[in-house]
Amino acid sequence: MNRQADQTIRPMQLVAFSWLVVTLGVLVIGFREAIFLVPTDAAQGDVGRIFYYHVPIAMLSLAFPFLNFAASLAFLYWRHRDPLKALSADAMALASAEVTIVYLSIVLSTGMLWGKAAWGIWWTWDARLTSLLLLWLLYVSYLIVRRFSSTGQSQTIAAILSVFAAVDSPIVYMSIRWWRTQHPAPVFGGGPGSGLDKSMMPAFVWNIAAWAMWGIFITGYRYALERRRQIAEQDAALSAIEASLELTQ
Amino acid sequence: MTYLRHVLDHLRKDLRLEWRSRDSVNGMLFFALLVVIVFSLAFDPTATESRLIAGGILWVAILFATITALNQSWAREQRNQVLDAQRMAPSPASALFLGKVFSNMLFVLLVELVLAPLFVVFYNLHALGNGWLLALVMPLGTWALVCNGTFFAALGLRTRNREMMLPLVLFPISLPALLAMIQATTGILTAELDPIQIGWWIRLLAGYDIIFTTVCLLLFDIVISAE
Numbered sequence: 001m002n003r004q005a006d007q008t009i010r011p012m013q014l015v016a017f018s019w020l021v022v023t024l025g026v027l028v029i030g031f032r033e034a035i036f037l038v039p040t041d042a043a044q045g046d047v048g049r050i051f052y053y054h055v056p057i058a059m060l061s062l063a064f065p066f067l068n069f070a071a072s073l074a075f076l077y078w079r080h081r082d083p084l085k086a087l088s089a090d091a092m093a094l095a096s097a098e099v100t101i102v103y104l105s106i107v108l109s110t111g112m113l114w115g116k117a118a119w120g121i122w123w124t125w126d127a128r129l130t131s132l133l134l135l136w137l138l139y140v141s142y143l144i145v146r147r148f149s150s151t152g153q154s155q156t157i158a159a160i161l162s163v164f165a166a167v168d169s170p171i172v173y174m175s176i177r178w179w180r181t182q183h184p185a186p187v188f189g190g191g192p193g194s195g196l197d198k199s200m201m202p203a204f205v206w207n208i209a210a211w212a213m214w215g216i217f218i219t220g221y222r223y224a225l226e227r228r229r230q231i232a233e234q235d236a237a238l239s240a241i242e243a244s245l246e247l248t249q
Numbered sequence: 250m251t252y253l254r255h256v257l258d259h260l261r262k263d264l265r266l267e268w269r270s271r272d273s274v275n276g277m278l279f280f281a282l283l284v285v286i287v288f289s290l291a292f293d294p295t296a297t298e299s300r301l302i303a304g305g306i307l308w309v310a311i312l313f314a315t316i317t318a319l320n321q322s323w324a325r326e327q328r329n330q331v332l333d334a335q336r337m338a339p340s341p342a343s344a345l346f347l348g349k350v351f352s353n354m355l356f357v358l359l360v361e362l363v364l365a366p367l368f369v370v371f372y373n374l375h376a377l378g379n380g381w382l383l384a385l386v387m388p389l390g391t392w393a394l395v396c397n398g399t400f401f402a403a404l405g406l407r408t409r410n411r412e413m414m415l416p417l418v419l420f421p422i423s424l425p426a427l428l429a430m431i432q433a434t435t436g437i438l439t440a441e442l443d444p445i446q447i448g449w450w451i452r453l454l455a456g457y458d459i460i461f462t463t464v465c466l467l468l469f470d471i472v473i474s475a476e
Binding site: 076079130134137141144145148153160163164167168 | 410413420468
């Protein structure tokens, strides 16, 4: 019975597929804007184009931890009250944590590429870089803990760790405002002189939209995958119980 | 008032257990001593250089020593299902946690008291800055390590290879505090940072302590009753 249902295309699959197609389209537009249409930066040359990837992804890499944090809090709230809802919250927490790691890794590596070109060094221990590396480390340890702990408890432990990690992400955001760092000053909302030139705006907006859509797609996809794993696990547990009941009869 | 009494009861119990076995203090002390000796052999510190690295080495030695003790600190509660009994007891879970943190804090401070003179001898140290500020930095820094460490050791009770898990989780979370402790200590020893900057690091450390102690206290109930 289930198999027949699997063969028809479900509405969610249609939504996901069209979302992916639109995302790819926006990614292409963003790429064209950033690489071919925006005038070359007067001070930095073509290296400046990395900005259109580094900054949007950096902004998103601080947004997904909040999704992880919210999902973890929801898990802790529903843990005893509504275990089935708690499971889906946990799947969301896992999906957003993995996406966070991907974004943070991209931010760190594009930042290093830019740093080598602009500063002449790959890495410096400045407040923004250090706090972002710290966030990356926290989420790596989050995923490792999920692997280490025995089944049934990993979710609670991970959710608690996520609360600790969430304390760090505002620090990353504020670091270039609190400390005078080598990292460039904030581009948006950083006081007078911040903000983008009009000619740079389209490339920036298209790219942030594209990468946000891509992140949402990957999170949703990973969430669906994790939900399937959970349901398969529940089915396996149920059939094991049924088998043991038949044995005793 | 009853809350305070619960905390003190837990503290007294831990101190008595430790007094009878002296497991964690002796272990920590010897371990920290070994770390200090290994580092001084590795770097061969002369007077000026030693001041620059001593702050870092001191805290790394204390951090490693703390980890060895923290891994054991909940293990004694697991024997004879003591932890289950405490979970069912009418005292709040956070009182158990606070008592544990206070006792671990006392043990680590004791180790530091023994370690500090040795450190001065081995690294040929004398503080060029305001030495009395160390009396502020040491307890604040120790609290940051011990509070989070005790919390995550309790979290690790239910994981496979928990000796591995504690450093994996504790190091990243303690990094901001470690940075502040090491910067402040080195600044005091070398007198290279001006007092305003040192004060700034100490304030950061105090803020860290307040935030993470609050988070630990709020979440400990969930940790201890995680099924």
